[in-house]
Amino acid sequence: MKLKHVLFLSTKYKVLYEETLFKGTVDSTLVSPKEIFNRALLTSCTAIVCVHNHPSGDPLNIV
Numbered sequence: 001m002k003l004k005h006v007l008f009l010s011t012k013y014k015v016l017y018e019e020t021l022f023k024g025t026v027d028s029t030l031v032s033p034k035e036i037f038n039r040a041l042l043t044s045c046t047a048i049v050c051v052h053n054h055p056s057g058d059p060l061n062i063v
Helices: 034-045
Strands: 003-009 013-024 047-052
Touching: 003 034, 013 034, 034 047
Parallel strands: none
Antiparallel strands: 003 013, 003 047
């Protein structure tokens, strides 16, 4: 299962809030930029970091 995790950061890059926003299948996940930016506005963060996993364990596997 692919996960899209988002970190919401302060001006000093401290984590204010973190959340797994999207879960998908082994080969795809639909991500809504609108959902990410709405959460960013709600948390009053100044930076975001979007992270995803590689279920195969191989970060070079782009299939």
